[in-house]
Amino acid sequence: MTTVTIVGAGLMGTATAYPLSDNGHEVRLVGTHLDGDIITSCRDKHYHPRLKRPLPPRVRPYYVEELAEAMDGADIILSGVNSLGVHWIGKTLGPYLKPGHLVIAITKGLEATANGDLMILPDVLYSELPVDIRDQVRLAAVGGPCIAGELAGRRHSCVVFGCRDRDAVEKLASTFRTAYYHVWATTDLVGLEYGAAFKNAYTLGVGMVGGLLEKAGGPDEAGAQMHNAAAAVFAQACTEIERLLEIVGATRTFAYGLPGAGDLYVTSTGGRTVRLGHLLGAGHRYADARQILSGETLEAAEIIRMMGVALPGLTERGILSPDELPLFRALVDILVHGHPAQLPFDRFFGGQGRV
Amino acid sequence: MTTVTIVGAGLMGTATAYPLSDNGHEVRLVGTHLDGDIITSCRDKHYHPRLKRPLPPRVRPYYVEELAEAMDGADIILSGVNSLGVHWIGKTLGPYLKPGHLVIAITKGLEATANGDLMILPDVLYSELPVDIRDQVRLAAVGGPCIAGELAGRRHSCVVFGCRDRDAVEKLASTFRTAYYHVWATTDLVGLEYGAAFKNAYTLGVGMVGGLLEKAGGPDEAGAQMHNAAAAVFAQACTEIERLLEIVGATRTFAYGLPGAGDLYVTSTGGRTVRLGHLLGAGHRYADARQILSGETLEAAEIIRMMGVALPGLTERGILSPDELPLFRALVDILVHGHPAQLPFDRFFGGQGRV
Numbered sequence: 001m002t003t004v005t006i007v008g009a010g011l012m013g014t015a016t017a018y019p020l021s022d023n024g025h026e027v028r029l030v031g032t033h034l035d036g037d038i039i040t041s042c043r044d045k046h047y048h049p050r051l052k053r054p055l056p057p058r059v060r061p062y063y064v065e066e067l068a069e070a071m072d073g074a075d076i077i078l079s080g081v082n083s084l085g086v087h088w089i090g091k092t093l094g095p096y097l098k099p100g101h102l103v104i105a106i107t108k109g110l111e112a113t114a115n116g117d118l119m120i121l122p123d124v125l126y127s128e129l130p131v132d133i134r135d136q137v138r139l140a141a142v143g144g145p146c147i148a149g150e151l152a153g154r155r156h157s158c159v160v161f162g163c164r165d166r167d168a169v170e171k172l173a174s175t176f177r178t179a180y181y182h183v184w185a186t187t188d189l190v191g192l193e194y195g196a197a198f199k200n201a202y203t204l205g206v207g208m209v210g211g212l213l214e215k216a217g218g219p220d221e222a223g224a225q226m227h228n229a230a231a232a233v234f235a236q237a238c239t240e241i242e243r244l245l246e247i248v249g250a251t252r253t254f255a256y257g258l259p260g261a262g263d264l265y266v267t268s269t270g271g272r273t274v275r276l277g278h279l280l281g282a283g284h285r286y287a288d289a290r291q292i293l294s295g296e297t298l299e300a301a302e303i304i305r306m307m308g309v310a311l312p313g314l315t316e317r318g319i320l321s322p323d324e325l326p327l328f329r330a331l332v333d334i335l336v337h338g339h340p341a342q343l344p345f346d347r348f349f350g351g352q353g354r355v
Numbered sequence: 356m357t358t359v360t361i362v363g364a365g366l367m368g369t370a371t372a373y374p375l376s377d378n379g380h381e382v383r384l385v386g387t388h389l390d391g392d393i394i395t396s397c398r399d400k401h402y403h404p405r406l407k408r409p410l411p412p413r414v415r416p417y418y419v420e421e422l423a424e425a426m427d428g429a430d431i432i433l434s435g436v437n438s439l440g441v442h443w444i445g446k447t448l449g450p451y452l453k454p455g456h457l458v459i460a461i462t463k464g465l466e467a468t469a470n471g472d473l474m475i476l477p478d479v480l481y482s483e484l485p486v487d488i489r490d491q492v493r494l495a496a497v498g499g500p501c502i503a504g505e506l507a508g509r510r511h512s513c514v515v516f517g518c519r520d521r522d523a524v525e526k527l528a529s530t531f532r533t534a535y536y537h538v539w540a541t542t543d544l545v546g547l548e549y550g551a552a553f554k555n556a557y558t559l560g561v562g563m564v565g566g567l568l569e570k571a572g573g574p575d576e577a578g579a580q581m582h583n584a585a586a587a588v589f590a591q592a593c594t595e596i597e598r599l600l601e602i603v604g605a606t607r608t609f610a611y612g613l614p615g616a617g618d619l620y621v622t623s624t625g626g627r628t629v630r631l632g633h634l635l636g637a638g639h640r641y642a643d644a645r646q647i648l649s650g651e652t653l654e655a656a657e658i659i660r661m662m663g664v665a666l667p668g669l670t671e672r673g674i675l676s677p678d679e680l681p682l683f684r685a686l687v688d689i690l691v692h693g694h695p696a697q698l699p700f701d702r703f704f705g706g707q708g709r710v
Contacts (some may be wrong), residue, residue, distance in 0.1 A: 031480035052577040145586035153579030158587035183698045222407040224508030231500035235617030256611040262590030345537045
């Protein structure tokens with residue numbers, strides 16, 4: 001039996017408690033300072049109000065003030081906070097970490113450093129840890145298509161755990177893996193995180209098509225929608241993710257596996273990134289759209305802004321040719337430079353002229 | 356100006372008349388013996404009852420008995436019949452074909468020969484042509500995500516034309532290409548057709564997840580569906596299509612481009628293949644499901660049956676290892692051997708044990 005401390009009692013963090021509990025592990029669920037009401041409900045009624053489900057029986061809820069107690073004797077720590085909370089969780093966990101701890105984060109995203117380089121979030125977390133402990137723990141992350149409510153409902157879900165250390169990722173995978181939570185393991189942590197981040201950005205592109213349909217007046221008199229256009233954007237997204245993974249030296253098959261095509265498929269069914277894309281497609285500027293979606297974390301927009309900074313440099317240095325990544329470049333133009341929402345179909349797949 | 360004769364006045368054949376007409380070509384639409392009522396409506400009201408739209412102004416409708424007239428002076432012939440009509444159209448067109456004719460088929464599928472080999476449909480069509488003409492014409496096909504009603508509604512649609520002859524495919528692409536019908540060209544006709552056929556089979560797999568959800572009682576009390584499972588099936592499908600294309604020596608990037616991921620995305624939104632998958636997932640045997648869908652052409656089922664014959668041989672000869680293509684093998688087991696509809700998630704992506 002392993003003791004796992006989950007920090008962050010939102011949807012996804014809490015959902016991982018179900019397979020862990022089913023595997024007989026001791027699970028401690030710690031709310032952040034934003035999760036006080038959730039923890040109160042979990043304590044009083046053993047019910048998670050956002051998941052709309054009872055907690056699994058073996059899960060013990062903790063307020064953030066009880067973190068020291070929740071960390072005492074933990075073997076594995078799961079970070080359930082979103083990308084904005086990564087610095088906080090690094091600083092907060094630091095004092096409690098001990099050599100040999102495994103820390104796995106469910107957040108997807110990238111962060112730009114002061115000089116414009118992109119950092120994967122486990123490395124951001126690493127940078128916030130005390131110097132004497134950071135190399136004594138193993139940092140991991142989760143990728144792949146996983147709606148939290150379905151995992152908590154014990155529906156089949158297939159994900160990829162990534163960690164640079166092979167033993168650590170195998171240990172993590174076997175701890176979480178159940179008959180319904182299917183876990184693959186990779187040592188290409190960087191590729192997994194880049195794939196997830198890029199996928200997020202392209203979800204906005206697929207979502208944009210719905211907004212373009214709205215702007216065109218919706219389905220026409222014979223009911224024609226824009227599935228063909230969405231499918232083309234989807235395929236171009238997979239194609240560009242493959243190229244981006246190649247550029248960063250990552251596992252290219254992620255592009256059409258769980259972290260790429262699989263995750264893009266599930267996030268394209270809905271959620272805040274699709275809503276943002278929809279608003280942009282319908283003609284809203286990013287500033288307006290952001291206001292309409294106030295309160296939502298817009299990780300896709302952050303990735304697109306960061307790539308907007310990185311792309312010209314990559315192109316100038318000859319790493320990318322100017323006709324590569326036309327969809328990503330269009331997303332940058334629309335979101336960062338305020339261009340009208342139009343998709344450059346003719347420039348997809350290397351341009352139509354090619355055989 | 357080019358004269359294009361479309362044979363088959365169903366949804367997809369007729370839809371191609373819109374870009375052709377917009378490009379100023381002379382378009383002749385010939386109904387088969389099944390399309391008599393459609394041609395009558397097209398003649399009397401210039402309205403296509405299945406597309407629910409007026410025909411483009413430049414399109415002239417013909418009954419099948421007027422084929423000779425419709426073929427007189429044609430430069431390009433488009434075959435708009437489904438896979439069951441390929442032999443018929445080869446036999447029917449044969450006497451009217453002249454050296455230099457370009458024949459493009461919109462049907463997707465494969466056919467098994469007497470000795471179990473798989474043939475692409477343009478080659479089946481070829482085999483039905485008179486010996487003295489078959490090498491004097493160029494045969495081509497269309498792949499990629501294209502719902503007919505959207506093409507007819509002039510919504511952005513991205514497709515790939517394939518023909519072994521580069522000049523022919525370029526001529527075809529430039530004849531059909533408009534500002535909304537985006538056409539790529541490839542000389543890998545075989546890869547394009549195999550990709551489309553495999554995609555059809557996997558659409559059944561994605562559709563099956565909806566049936567599994569129904570069998571499980573639908574969304575649970577907290578609303579959990581099975582999007583995660585569908586996404587995993589989708590990603591595994593792309594991964595297996597890539598492997599299958601490798602085996603047949605085809606363009607592997609089709610797996611995550613328009614013919615693979617793109618077309619799988621759009622066909623997974625609905626249609627007869629998804630309905631068949633749904634019925635199988637919900638617990639119906641194939642024979643029952645087929646009866647429920649009576650009258651529908653089930654190309655995906657044909658592909659799966661053919662692969663059910665081909666897979667053991669490929670595995671015995673060492674071309675495929677037994678742990679490869681677990682999803683396709685499951686589809687064969689369910690559809691051909693009557694196994695219960697279960698998906699082997701743990702065997703996806705090379706099996707969970709691998710890093």
